[in-house]
Amino acid sequence: xxxxxxxxxxxxxxxxxxxxxxxxxxxxxxxxxxxxxxxxxxxxxxxxxxxxxxxxxxxxxxxxxxxxxxxxxxxxxxxxxxxxxxxxxxxxxxxxxxxxxxxxxxxxxxxxxxxxxxxxxxxxxxxxxxxxxxxxxxxxxxxxxxxxxxxxxxxxxxxxxxxx
Numbered sequence: 001x002x003x004x005x006x007x008x009x010x011x012x013x014x015x016x017x018x019x020x021x022x023x024x025x026x027x028x029x030x031x032x033x034x035x036x037x038x039x040x041x042x043x044x045x046x047x048x049x050x051x052x053x054x055x056x057x058x059x060x061x062x063x064x065x066x067x068x069x070x071x072x073x074x075x076x077x078x079x080x081x082x083x084x085x086x087x088x089x090x091x092x093x094x095x096x097x098x099x100x101x102x103x104x105x106x107x108x109x110x111x112x113x114x115x116x117x118x119x120x121x122x123x124x125x126x127x128x129x130x131x132x133x134x135x136x137x138x139x140x141x142x143x144x145x146x147x148x149x150x151x152x153x154x155x156x157x158x159x160x161x162x163x164x
Contacts, residue, residue, distance in 0.1 A: 019146040026121035032088070032111035035098065042122060045086065045111065046141060053160055054084045054137040057108075057151075058128065060091045060117070061100030065149075066132040070104045072151030077107065080160045084109065090117035090131060136160060 028043035046054065057073060059066035077085060085108030091097035097112055113120055117128050126133070126146070136145035136159035145159040 019143075020125075021142045021144075023143070024121070024125050027125035030113070030120055030122040033094070033114055034112075035101075035110050037094075040111070045109070046137065049084045049086075050141060051139050052082065052084050053080075053139060053162075054086050055080075055156070055160065056086045056088060056135040056137065058088045058090065058113075058117075058126075058131055058133040058135075060089055060131055061093075061096045062091070063131050067100075067104065069132050069151040070106065073106075076151065076156065076160070079157075082162075083160055087111070088113055088122075090123070090128075092116045 023042065023046075028041065028046075030042045031039050032042060032045060033039060055073075055076065057069075059069075061067075073085070076083075087101075087106055087108050087110045089097045089100075089110065089112045091100075091112060092114075094112060097110075100106075101110055113122060115123065117123055117131060126135070130149055132149060132151065134145070134148040134151060134153070134156055135143060136156065138144045138159075145155055148156050
């Protein structure tokens with residue numbers, strides 16, 4: 001009986017984990033739009049940076065909190081220059097998205113989530129209900145920080161620190 005309870009507890013906890021360490025297959029196959037209007041999957045973008053830490057910044061040009069966070073992201077870029085900074089915009093207007101990248105001089109890789117923040121396999125997987133949203137992926141491709149909403153959150157720095 002104890003074994004059955006233990007197994008049920010393990011299954012329950014693993015099924016209800018709100019902090020996954022891997023993206024779902026559907027989220028990995030989400031089609032992103034590049035600055036040049038090319039299409040690429042999230043999986044392909046992450047694979048290009050295998051072996052490096054990645055900070056994902058989910059934002060929009062119309063989001064005041066996202067813009068307020070830009071100087072904090074730039075400070076992180078100075079402190080952690082070896083990290084890949086991946087900006088995923090939920091803008092529905094590509095011209096607005098591209099103008100904001102230039103206006104705020106956002107240095108990093110930029111892609112657009114064409115479904116916005118209301119739909120799409122990636123935003124549904126991460127339960128996106130607020131932006132900005134920050135995530136950290138480690139060198140092995142594991143999600144080490146699933147959710148932060150402020151770029152000055154200490155959990156971001158903790159996740160970005162390299163293990164010595």
